[in-house]
Structures are given as C-alpha cells and as structure tokens.
Amino acid sequence: MTRDAAAVRRLRLRRHARIRAKVTGTAERPRLAVSRSHRHISAQVIDDIAARTLVAASSVEPELRASLGSGGGGNVEGARAVGRLLAQRATQAGIRRVVFDRGGFAYHGRVAALADAAREQGLEF
Numbered sequence: 635m636t637r638d639a640a641a642v643r644r645l646r647l648r649r650h651a652r653i654r655a656k657v658t659g660t661a662e663r664p665r666l667a668v669s670r671s672h673r674h675i676s677a678q679v680i681d682d683i684a685a686r687t688l689v690a691a692s693s694v695e696p697e698l699r700a701s702l703g704s705g706g707g708g709n710v711e712g713a714r715a716v717g718r719l720l721a722q723r724a725t726q727a728g729i730r731r732v733v734f735d736r737g738g739f740a741y742h743g744r745v746a747a748l749a750d751a752a753r754e755q756g757l758e759f
Contacts, residue, residue: 650738657735658682666720666732666752666759668745674707675744677720677752679732689727691720713744717751725756734759 637645659665659682668677676692693699693707693716702712724732739745753759 646738648738653735653738657733659733659735663731663733664688664729665735666749666757667735668737668739668748670707670713670737670739670744672708675713675716675748676707677716677748679720679724679727679729688729689720689723691716691723695719707744710744710747713747714751717748718755720748721752721755721757724752730756731758 657665659680661681661683664679664681666677666679668675670676674693676690676694678690679688680686681688691698693702693712698712698715698719699706702715706712707716724730734749736745736749741749749759
C-alpha cells in the first residue's frame with residue numbers, strides 16, 4: 635500500500651511539530667533547522683527568542699550551484715557542501731554551539747550528511 639504525497643507531508647509536519655515543541659533556539663545556542671526538497675536542501679541557524687535567522691545556506695545559491703554541477707542539492711554531496719558552507723558562515727558569525735532540528739525528516743541520507751559536514755567544520759550539537 636502506498637501513501638499519497640499529501641499524507642506523507644501531513645505525517646512529516648506532525649513529526650516536525652513534536653520536535654519543535656521540545657527544541658528551541660536561543661542566542662547562546664541557536665537552532666539549526668534543515669529543510670529539504672527533492673532537488674535542493676537548505677539550512678539556517680535561527681534564534682527563536684529574537685525570531686531572527688542568523689546564518690543560512692542553500693543549494694540554490696549561485697556559488698554552490700556552480701560547484702555542485704547537475705546534481706544540485708538533491709544528493710548527499712550537495713548536502714555536505716551546504717553543511718560545510720553553513721558551518722563556515724556560523725563560525726564567522728561567532729556561533730559554535732547549536733541545537734539540531736531535522737524538521738521531521740529522518741536522520742538519514744542528505745540530512746545526516748549535512749549534519750556530519752557541519753560537525754566536521756566545527757559546529758557542536
């Protein structure tokens with residue numbers, strides 16, 4: 635039995651709501667939120683108290699699109715590149731520790747690759 639796209643999205647949003655009830659970003663430890671589609675992946679570091687995005691990176695950015703080639707952000711290598719770029723930008727902004735928000739997506743594949751690349755670049759979570 636297969637699920638339609640609306641049911642899959644609804645279930646992901648329910649998982650995301652459960653996660654967001656427990657995970658909040660502060661100025662000392664902002665939230666690293668991941669969002670992915672079939673073709674791209676993006677991540678941002680958010681201070682939920684001030685309701686501000688501090689740092690962001692996405693596979694649709696021109697500097698990453700040129701280096702990723704035709705695969706774009708729809709593969710593990712694209713996710714790693716986004717994770718590295720986000721961690722570099724966060725470090726430049728003085729952010730070292732974050733709390734990870736997988737956005738209801740399974741911690742697997744592209745989401746895990748982005749997280750691992752961010753950790754390799756020095757982010758702690």
